[in-house]
Amino acid sequence: QVQLQESGPGLVRPSQTLSLTCTVSGDSISSGSYYWSWIRQPAGRGPEWIGRVYTGGFTTYTPSLERRVTISIDTSKNHFSLRLSSVTAADTAVYYCARDFGDSSPSFGFWGQGTLVTVSS
């Protein structure tokens, strides 16, 4: 079964760029036709979808973050990445990577354990 693991700095300074990587194991990231997403969750609030990358590299982002977000995929390293620029305290959250369920369903069927990113000076 596919497994996902987030990694990256837990502390980012305001105005800097947040960078996270999601390493995929148990399957090749390039096998099948899947969407790979980033989702974040501020403390005490519901999840917020950030965006996704298709196995072939096509990306879509949530409109409110589109100007600051880049999601990319590296099939040679079996991982995909998130970059969020010009961060503020409002970007403090647990960040999850996820894969769709498959069988033509875009539901988020597989999740990483999440990583807390704090934006603070």
Next chain:
Amino acid sequence: SFELTQPPSVSVSPGETANMTCSGDRLATKYVSWYQQRPGQAPVLVILQDRKRPAGISERISGSKSGNTATLTINGTQAMDEADFYCQAWDSNTAIFGGGTKLTVL
């Protein structure tokens, strides 16, 4: 913009049936997914496409939809069912989550 509305909390006694709703404009035309999140853990998909249960999810959990309101039902609620539950749908190629319902088993 598209929004999903959930009641903040639902409380039931052990053995009772818990019903959690999710409403939104045009929800009748969209598939709804449901996620269960226990404290300190990642969300887990429990219902997709309004009413389908992934492998390994308890048969006590079911989903339904009537018009613009989707409902997640847990029969014979147990203490282990205590968690936050989120509905989710897609609108204009964007995933939208509801604010969540905290299920308390008294």
